Amino acid sequence: MSTATPEHSTAPGPAPSTTAPLVTGIGVAAPNGLGAKAWWDAVLRGESGIRPLTRFDASRYPVRLAGEVPGFVDEDHLTSRLLPQTDRVTRLSLAAAQEALDDAGTDPAALPDYSAGVVTASSAGGFEFGQRELQALWSKGGQHVSAYQSFAWFYAVNTGQISIRHGLRGSSGVVVCEQAGGLDAVAHARRQIRRGSRMMITGGVDSGLCPWGWAAHLAGGGLSTVDDPARAYLPFSAEATGHVVGEGGALFVLExxxxxxARGADAYGTVAGYAATFDGPGTxxxxxxxxxxLADAAVRPDEIxxxxxxAAGERAADRAEAAALAEVFGAYGVPVxxxxxxxxxxLAGGASLDLAAALFAVRDQVIPPTTGTEHPADDCPLDLVTTTRTGVRLRHTLVLARGRGGFNSAAVVSAPPRRP
Structure with missing residues (x-):
């Protein structure tokens, strides 16, 4: 279910904006790079972050691979006061939000009250924190359960902690629609900008790499049981056997x-169009x-x-996505x-990380690769990019996401408009 928290204030704001908001800052925590630059450099090198799990002993589980964010030292990003009350997902989110703000070169404290807010996406909230407190409950008793359990597990906690840390008292919320959430959160923030907000922090970060989270991932199905990190997740391949779970995502400053x-900010680009649909029975x-x-962005298919x-990595789902792309663009009609x-x-971090990749791709005029899959299956008629392509012209890109249960989201990312 897609949800949003009530706005923090009904105080009147500035007049609604009639132009597309700009993405001025990006923060990333990903399995193949902590920080936007480290991650993007790794992507262009085709460097994978999928490897055997280290956050817990997965040797007795049928799936033992994951994408873990490397080199994240909690104390480097959070104060000692925040550490006892936060889950790993919130710590990653706070770090990504800080990087995005630093990248944008803006200080929310300098903005008028209620003019800046936060909208994030989450699929599970603080799973690891919740597991730890359940262990304390059943092994020691209720008096040993942290008072912070009342909110540290909640899927809205990332929005709340980012808002508190940076004094963002404007319209805020959270959306919950699995993989599609990273796009839906940005779309909700985009609406708030158009209604008069000056700035929003938005995107998605997820993490559930603990035994309790792993049990949920396994119960959900669709995971590859292949032990070779290079062959476990092969989107659109005839040899696809499922997907690999990872943690992380991306957060943005949208202005x-x-x-x-007016403040001379540089922009990566705009989210020029967005739409969401929901699958019907067999539809x-x-x-x-x-x-x-595309219609929302006023862009034709031939302009993408x-x-x-x-890229579900499951044969039926991959075929369905390839068919949808052929329906819109024609078979082999656009690089994918x-x-x-x-x-x-x-999870919720996946689509927002793709959105970050789209913004960097448009900025650098380069197409990042799909790794593992050497060529698409015959029933997936796609121009699948498997090595980094340079010397390309990228005006508009399309980001697609599907969430478990029938959520579909799409966003058009365009180069920033020229300064007047």
Whole structure:
């Protein structure tokens, strides 16, 4: 179910914006790189972050691979006061939010009250924190359960902690729609900018790499049991056997275009179009989401230069996505890539990380590769990019995401408009 928390204030704000908001900052925590630059450099090298689990002993489980964020030292990013009250997912989120703000070169404290907010996506909240407190409950008793359990597990906790840390008292919320959430959160933030907010922190980060989380992933199905990290997750391949789970994601600073230009901010680009659909019984609607997003952006299919695929890594789901792309663009009609082949599927963080890749791709005029898959299956008629492509022209890119249960989301990422 997609949800949003009530707005923090009904105080009147500035007049609604009529121009597309700009992405001025990006923060990343990914299995193949901590920090946006480290991650993007690794992506262009085709460097995978999928490897055997280290966060717990997975030797007795049928699946033992995951995408873990490397080199994250909690104390480097959080104060000692915050450490006891936060789960790993919130710590990653706070770090990504700080990087995005630093990248944007903006200080939310300098903005008028209620003009900046937070919208994040989450699929599970603080799973590891919850597991730890359940262990304390059953092994020691209720008096040993942390008072912070009352909120540290909650899927809205990332929004709340980012808001508190940076004094963001404007419209805020959280969306819950699995893999599609990373796009849906940005779309919700985009609406808030158009309604008069000056700035929003938005995107998605997820983490559930603990025994309790692993039990949920296994129960959900679709995981590859292949032990070779290079062969476990093969989107659109005839040899696909499922996906690999990862942790991390990306957060963005989204700003009103006039405000960003007034302070001389550089922009990565715009989220020029967005749409969401929901599958009916036997009626997949991913193609409809793509078409509606293009219409929202006023972009024709022939103007899309690259698609970032959802890339489920399951044969039936891959065939369905390839069919949707052929329906919109024609067979082999547009380059398609899935850099999540290097990270695994990150739940709510996956689509936001693809959105970051789309923004960097447009900035650098380069197409990142899909790794593992050497060529797509015959029943997936795609121009799948398997090595980094340079010397390309990227004006508009399309990012697709599908969430468990029928959620479909699509976003058009475009180069920033020229300064007047």
């Amino acid at each position: 009103d275009a006039a405000s960003a230009r 997949p609607r991913l193609a409809d989401a793509a078409r509606l997003a 230069d690259l698609v970032f695929a959802d 890539t899935a850099p999540k082949s290097m990270t695994g599927r990150l």
